[in-house]
Amino acid sequence: MKWPIAALLFAPFALGGAAPEPVAPHATLLRPAAVFDGIDPVAHPGWQVLVTGERITAVGPALAVPAGTETIDLPGDTLMPGxxxxxxxxxxxxxxxxxxxxxxxxxxxxxxxxxxxxxxxxxxxxxxxxxxxxxxxxxxxxxxxxxxxxxxxxxxxxxxxxxxxxxxxxxxxxxxxxxxxxxxxxxxxxxxxxxxxxxxxxxxxxxxxxxxxxxxxxxxxxxxxxxxxxxxxxxxxxxxxxxxxxxxxxxxxxxxxxxxxxxxxxxxxxxxxxxxxxxxxxxxxxxxxxxxxxxxxxxxxxxxxxxxxxxxxxxxxxxxxxxxxxxxxxxxxxxxxxxxxxxxxxxxAREMVLMAAAGMSAAQVLIAATSGNARAFHLSDRGAVRAGLLADLIAVKGNPVAAVDAVQHVAWIMKNGAIVTL
Missing domain, CATH: 3.20.20.140 (Metal-dependent hydrolases)
Structure with a gap:
């Protein structure tokens, strides 16, 4: 039996089938030792970051997370914007x-x-x-x-x-x-x-x-x-x-x-x-x-x-x-x-080390490389660890606010909500 084209196009619905349920975006909770958010000139100990899909959805201490959220521990690391x-x-x-x-x-x-x-x-x-x-x-x-x-x-x-x-x-x-x-x-x-x-x-x-x-x-x-x-x-x-x-x-x-x-x-x-x-x-x-x-x-x-x-x-x-x-x-x-x-x-990061050696504080250098550049280049969707921004994040060993050369030791990278294999 030949089916009319219209019937073929809509066959799943005509035969009683249901549209597939939308798949919820993957959620990941990041638990580093501290978070440098790209704006405040300090590292925040104990802060966590929740990523849903390609975006940051929450930042702060002791976040409430949805069921099924994957947790990634980053002990000893500072999480910061890419x-x-x-x-x-x-x-x-x-x-x-x-x-x-x-x-x-x-x-x-x-x-x-x-x-x-x-x-x-x-x-x-x-x-x-x-x-x-x-x-x-x-x-x-x-x-x-x-x-x-x-x-x-x-x-x-x-x-x-x-x-x-x-x-x-x-x-x-x-x-x-x-x-x-x-x-x-x-x-x-x-x-x-x-x-x-x-x-x-x-x-x-x-x-x-x-x-x-x-x-x-x-x-x-x-x-x-x-x-x-x-x-x-x-x-x-x-x-x-x-x-x-x-x-x-x-x-x-x-x-x-x-x-x-x-x-x-x-x-x-x-x-x-x-x-x-x-x-x-x-x-x-x-x-x-x-x-x-x-x-x-x-x-x-x-x-x-x-x-x-x-x-x-x-x-x-x-x-x-x-x-x-x-x-x-x-x-x-x-x-x-x-x-x-x-x-x-x-x-x-060689430039960042030289900027600090020339008199800039480590926090000022880090801000320049994150939210500062985002502002200069009119990139409103990145450069900080803030809810709603792209989940472009990195973890570095130690505290870069105390010593900026820590950014030369990148331990973990996420771009667009996906982990990058180093």
Whole structure:
């Protein structure tokens, strides 16, 4: 007997069958020694965290839990939000392994992508459940595909905010040093003039960019100091186009004039800022523009060149430390981002240790790496251990509020309510 199509579509109900009962989301009670919630500058002993599905549903001492809840004990550990890497380059690897020029010019895209997959996994294992990746440095839009692969569960890694190609003024970036007139692959997308800046911003957003990165200054020629690249008008147009599309803007700039232009343009974060002055940092604070000081980048490069960490301190390291102190004194919001890729992925917490060594308290560093970065990047669903937020959580050995280097000893990770195998 042939059944009508309509009867086939609704056969279970027509024959008296019932719709399946919805499956209740899995509930897990986490019982660490203490909880650092990403907001209060203390660790709360005896607190527990209830996770239901992909969200945190309750936080505090002696929680009431539903029947059937799984309990995970984390004795001796401090539970805290998954950390947020504020300035990474998953498509780069340490410069003492391969120079930046050779990575951009000679490494096949498939090789760079395979390495980025491994480096994303290393970052997650280090306790970083979100990463703002600020440019593929010649690898095109490969970060968009990596973000999709991670989101789909194909490969492990942090939740990614990607900047795709980044944007530089024509003639200002690299690689350089070739016959004039030859078209050389660049580490970022070139643009010139207001109209072209807006076009490139929109094309990168259309390709999948979550954040727009501008190079506000750079070295126009080999051996030259950094100088401003984009005009205020160009930067303002780019920022407005990005903000209109709901994207944030990060500006690489280390000169006072480049920083002044980024501030005038309304950037959301300034990367590096090594040449900042008290006046510049006061202007950043007034507009709530965050600084990613990238102390670990200058430290790593100096060590590649033979510095062993003692006195005399290399000029670049001293300058980065001094600007960091000026920014903090001015009340600038501090982003935790180390420019990882210059040094090894998985060692992201190196920046946090250097921030503490440069005068920040351990609690301030931890807040910068969690709720501070979430605020700077407009991520309202993460960065704290609070009911309703994503269950991106890590446990570290000991008390990171007492000694921030505890974050280098991650014992347990949960992302999106699921335990990550280390």
């Amino acid at each position: 950390m947020i890497e504020g300035h990474g380059h998953l498509f780069l690897h340490p410069y003492n392994e391969t120079s930046w020029d050779d990575q951009v010019l000679h490494e096949p895209l498939a090789l760079r992508t395979a390495r980025a997959v491994a480096q994303a996994a290393a970052s997650l294992r280090a306790g970083f459940t979100t990463e703002r990746d600020l440019g593929t440095e010649g690898a095109g839009y490969a970060d968009v595909g990596l973000r999709q692969a991670i989101a789909a569960g194909i490969v492990p890694g942090p939740r990614l905010l990607v900047a795709t190609r980044a944007i530089v003024a024509k003639g200002a970036y690299g690689p350089k040093g070739f016959e004039p007139g030859l078209v050389i692959p660049q580490g970022a997308e070139e643009a010139s003039g207001v109209d072209e800046l807006v076009r490139v911003v929109r094309s990168q957003i259309a390709a999948g960019a979550d954040v727009i990165k501008l190079y506000g200054d750079y070295r126009w020629g080999p051996g030259e100091p950094s100088r401003p690249t984009f005009s205020v008008a160009e930067m303002k147009a780019a920022v407005e186009a990005a903000h209109d599309a709901g994207r944030t803007v990060a500006v690489h700039t280390a000169t006072p004039e480049g920083m002044r232009r980024a501030i005038a343009a309304g950037a959301d974060t300034i990367e590096h800022g090594y040449g900042g002055t008290p006046e510049i940092f006061r202007a950043m604070a007034a507009q709530h523009i965050a600084l990613c000081p990238t102390l670990a980048a200058s430290d790593a490069v100096a060590r590649y060149r033979g510095w062993r960490g003692g006195d005399p301190v290399p000029e670049a390291v001293a300058q980065s430390r001094a600007s960091f102190a000026l920014a903090r004194a001015a009340g600038v919001p501090i982003c935790m981002g180390g420019d990882v890729g210059v040094f090894a992925h998985g060692e992201n």
